[in-house]
Amino acid sequence: MEEQVKDTEITTLTDIPTGSSCIISKVHGHGGFRHRIMEMGFIKGEKVDVIKNAPLMDPIEYSIMGSHVSLRRSEADKIEVVALEEGFHPDFDFNGTIEAHVAREVENSAKTITVALVGNPNCGKTSFFNLATGLREKVGNYSGVTVSSKVGTFYHDGYTINLVDLPGTYSLTEYSPEELYVRDYLLNHHPDLVLNIVDAGNLERNMYLTTQLIDMNPRLVMALNMYDELEKSGDKLDVESLEKMLGFPIVPVVARTGRGVGDVLEKIVRIYRDEEGYTKHIHINYGENVEDCISSVKKLIDADQSLRDRYHGRYLALELIQGDKVITKSIESVPAFPQIKEAADSARARLEKEYRGDIADIVSDIRYGFIRGALKETLTPAKEDKRNLAYALDTVLTNKYLGFPLLVIFLWVMFQTTFTLGAYPQQWLESGIAALGRWIGGLLPEGMLNDLLVDGIISGVGGVLVFLPNIIILFMFISFLEDTGYMARAAFIMDKLMHRIGLHGKSFIPYIIGFGCGVPAIMATRTLENPKDRILTILTIPFMSCSARLPVYLLFVAAFFSRNQGLVLMSLYAIGILFAILTSLLLNKTVFKNASDQFVMELPPYRFPTVRNILVHMWDKSVLYLKKMATVILAASVIIWALGYFPRPKTEMTPAQQAEQSYIGRIGHAIEPVVKPLGFDWRMGVSLATGLAAKEVVVSSLGVLYDAQEVEGDDGTAGLQAKLQSVTDENGNAFFSPLKAYTFLLFILLYFPCIAAISAIAKEAGRKWAAFSVVYTTGLAWIVSFIFWHVGLLL
Numbered sequence: 001m002e003e004q005v006k007d008t009e010i011t012t013l014t015d016i017p018t019g020s021s022c023i024i025s026k027v028h029g030h031g032g033f034r035h036r037i038m039e040m041g042f043i044k045g046e047k048v049d050v051i052k053n054a055p056l057m058d059p060i061e062y063s064i065m066g067s068h069v070s071l072r073r074s075e076a077d078k079i080e081v082v083a084l085e086e087g088f089h090p091d092f093d094f095n096g097t098i099e100a101h102v103a104r105e106v107e108n109s110a111k112t113i114t115v116a117l118v119g120n121p122n123c124g125k126t127s128f129f130n131l132a133t134g135l136r137e138k139v140g141n142y143s144g145v146t147v148s149s150k151v152g153t154f155y156h157d158g159y160t161i162n163l164v165d166l167p168g169t170y171s172l173t174e175y176s177p178e179e180l181y182v183r184d185y186l187l188n189h190h191p192d193l194v195l196n197i198v199d200a201g202n203l204e205r206n207m208y209l210t211t212q213l214i215d216m217n218p219r220l221v222m223a224l225n226m227y228d229e230l231e232k233s234g235d236k237l238d239v240e241s242l243e244k245m246l247g248f249p250i251v252p253v254v255a256r257t258g259r260g261v262g263d264v265l266e267k268i269v270r271i272y273r274d275e276e277g278y279t280k281h282i283h284i285n286y287g288e289n290v291e292d293c294i295s296s297v298k299k300l301i302d303a304d305q306s307l308r309d310r311y312h313g314r315y316l317a318l319e320l321i322q323g324d325k326v327i328t329k330s331i332e333s334v335p336a337f338p339q340i341k342e343a344a345d346s347a348r349a350r351l352e353k354e355y356r357g358d359i360a361d362i363v364s365d366i367r368y369g370f371i372r373g374a375l376k377e378t379l380t381p382a383k384e385d386k387r388n389l390a391y392a393l394d395t396v397l398t399n400k401y402l403g404f405p406l407l408v409i410f411l412w413v414m415f416q417t418t419f420t421l422g423a424y425p426q427q428w429l430e431s432g433i434a435a436l437g438r439w440i441g442g443l444l445p446e447g448m449l450n451d452l453l454v455d456g457i458i459s460g461v462g463g464v465l466v467f468l469p470n471i472i473i474l475f476m477f478i479s480f481l482e483d484t485g486y487m488a489r490a491a492f493i494m495d496k497l498m499h500r501i502g503l504h505g506k507s508f509i510p511y512i513i514g515f516g517c518g519v520p521a522i523m524a525t526r527t528l529e530n531p532k533d534r535i536l537t538i539l540t541i542p543f544m545s546c547s548a549r550l551p552v553y554l555l556f557v558a559a560f561f562s563r564n565q566g567l568v569l570m571s572l573y574a575i576g577i578l579f580a581i582l583t584s585l586l587l588n589k590t591v592f593k594n595a596s597d598q599f600v601m602e603l604p605p606y607r608f609p610t611v612r613n614i615l616v617h618m619w620d621k622s623v624l625y626l627k628k629m630a631t632v633i634l635a636a637s638v639i640i641w642a643l644g645y646f647p648r649p650k651t652e653m654t655p656a657q658q659a660e661q662s663y664i665g666r667i668g669h670a671i672e673p674v675v676k677p678l679g680f681d682w683r684m685g686v687s688l689a690t691g692l693a694a695k696e697v698v699v700s701s702l703g704v705l706y707d708a709q710e711v712e713g714d715d716g717t718a719g720l721q722a723k724l725q726s727v728t729d730e731n732g733n734a735f736f737s738p739l740k741a742y743t744f745l746l747f748i749l750l751y752f753p754c755i756a757a758i759s760a761i762a763k764e765a766g767r768k769w770a771a772f773s774v775v776y777t778t779g780l781a782w783i784v785s786f787i788f789w790h791v792g793l794l795l
């Protein structure tokens with residue numbers, strides 16, 4: 001390796017011996033490192049005195065801006081300097097006594113841009129190189145062991161540009177000397193900028209290298225060479241959109257004739273001077289599984305300062321997970337190496353098991369998915385490309401006309417199956433739970449314990465447990481759609497529509513999951529790279545009617561809307577979606593003013609998921625729900641039971657009277673003024689309060705408060721339904737009307753999601769946003785219900 005690239009003739013801080021001084025001309029490196037170093041005072045034009053620089057010894061001690069600091073050798077090596085002659089006056093002043101030639105040298109170095117040309121063989125690098133440097137300046141040759149590169153120097157717009165023509169490669173792995181050479185150059189010889197030359201006529205293959213560069217995270221400009229060929233073929237490329245999605249400048253070029261070469265040089269200077277406005281650093285999203293592995297390895301890497309300075313942490317993590325031998329060896333000396341390697345190895349083993357394939361194939365499949373998605377949105381081929389079977393389905397599934405109707409059909413099938421298929425196990429569970437309650441009730445003597453177990457725990461937790469089959473089936477569908485690759489298509493189809501409301505197609509997946517449960521949905525927003533998109537999605541997820549609201553909907557719809565049940569139910573889902581849209585529009589106009597970014601929607605290849613994987617994913621998601629039952633719902637059931645059970649009545653009372661004089665009744669009466677304007681009584685108020693724990697609890701508390709047991713035998717829900725229908729007000733008229741029932745359902749739909757969802761929001765978006773969500777959803781629910789109730793009364 002060492003011999004491959006001869007050092008370019010730059011002087012860095014490490015070259016300056018003890019007792020000498022120098023002036024900083026340029027700081028290399030990326031992101032956080034650059035920032036930290038510059039904060040310490042290492043900026044262009046500053047004078048540095050070397051206090052102690054012992055060869056082979058770390059760290060080196062410096063004096064800068066009147067204070068002593070020490071830097072690691074690896075850090076000091078990234079600071080380019082101009083040496084000052086011995087005996088130079090120590091307390092000089094940059095503008096005053098400094099010698100003119102030193103100032104000039106500093107200025108020259110700052111005005112020198114080293115640009116590495118990276119691209120596939122035959123993409124036109126040498127043509128570009130000759131055109132840019134050719135007639136103007138000298139061309140030098142640097143050779144390594146087996147491969148070599150050329151450096152050409154020329155002037156442009158007051159800058160000296162060193163253009164390095166690196167060997168052509170298809171990839172930046174460790175499999176050929178060319179690849180190793182180019183990668184080593186990019187990682188260890190800090191060019192100021194990488195110019196990625198791609199063959200515009202063969203974008204899919206050429207951009208593979210680009211995805212690796214994106215992972216590596218240098219400053220990038222892309223030259224779309226052979227643009228003439230692209231134009232001749234009749235293909236259309238939306239360069240501007242592609243630029244916005246990838247986050248760096250892309251310039252059409254014809255290196256053969258020189259068209260666009262000047263534009264490239266201009267972009268290079270602008271990027272170097274940080275003047276290019278909209279550049280952003282994007283991540284290729286490798287999907288939940290790989291991303292989880294990357295972040296666990298990256299966490300260990302980021303704990304080590306020297307690694308963080310040398311590599312972009314995400315890049316290093318990804319390479320280590322892929323088991324790159326050269327890069328693994330290069331970090332061997334780091335103290336945390338054993339842990340890091342162990343984490344990377346186990347991540348690799350996990351992924352290879354999950355995807356049943358080689359790690360290199362997994363990663364490259366996803367990279368091609370990224371390219372595929374980027375090009376699908378920007379490249380309109382003159383004739384449809386049918387070569388790739390893995391993507392053949394896309395011609396139908398993401399078709400301009402068929403895509404959306406097909407998506408609607410798939411979703412309809414998913415929800416329909418969830419509820420019809422789920423109804424059977426739900427009935428079995430219901431009778432099982434009722435039997436268990438009777439058995440325990442008969443087993444134990446009458447009294448508090450009996451009451452706690454049967455009315456508190458079994459009916460409380462049981463009332464929720466019956467929805468587990470629905471949830472499992474819904475999650476099975478979601479896992480299937482994710483694992484086959486269809487979910488990515490759904491996001492793709494929805495992207496344009498979602499942009500209208502200031503969101504992004506990728507938010508669509510969390511929304512779908514949100515129909516199952518808000519907690520995994522909120523966690524699924526991690527795939528959104530833009531914090532604004534994430535927060536917006538998180539805040540609107542609670543408006544997707546989660547499966548916990550369904551029992552409440554079903555109870556009231558069955559009781560008060562004998563006709564059009566399906567329609568009423570659908571209207572609630574639709575109103576939820578409507579409020580999500582309105583909320584998003586509102587927040588976009590107020591809190592998040594800047595326009596939504598364009599992102600690449602990855603289109604991974606379709607695969608046939610294994611049963612095992614679907615089961616594993618389904619289980620992962622269902623576990624959350626089970627946990628919720630074992631914790632929040634269990635605790636809430638006990639608390640609600642206790643509040644309704646105590647204080648014990650002194651005289652004989654009906655259960656309804658007992659409920660009213662209990663603590664829960666007192667709380668209900670206390671909050672009645674708040675819910676009265678909505679047409680609700682204290683019982684409804686209490687049930688809403690208990691719904692804070694989990695929405696399903698509303699049903700069980702209504703059961704207790706309206707004293708459902710009195711009317712019927714075992715079947716709780718049917719009895720409660722009849723009871724609700726027969727409740728009367730003081731005047732003997734029916735208390736519930738369809739209007740009142742619907743108002744109540746609107747409130748259920750919109751208010752405070754549940755404790756679990758709010759704590760998920762706090763974890764993912766911060767406490768401030770969680771507090772906002774509580775106030776916003778509940779306030780909205782109150783206002784909407786108030787308006788609906790009063791307008792309804794008028795009509």
Ligand code: GDP
Pocket residue numbers: 119120121122123124125126127128168225226227228229253254255256257
């Ligand atoms: P390298 O391997 O990346 O250095 O590519 P070269 O510069 O050697 O170019 C490969 C071939 O592509 C040569 O025959 C060039 O003449 C041709 N070529 C380079 N740029 C263009 C271009 O913009 N348009 C067309 N049509 N051909 C080009």
Ligand code: MG
Pocket residue numbers: 122125126127168
């Ligand atoms: Mg060449």
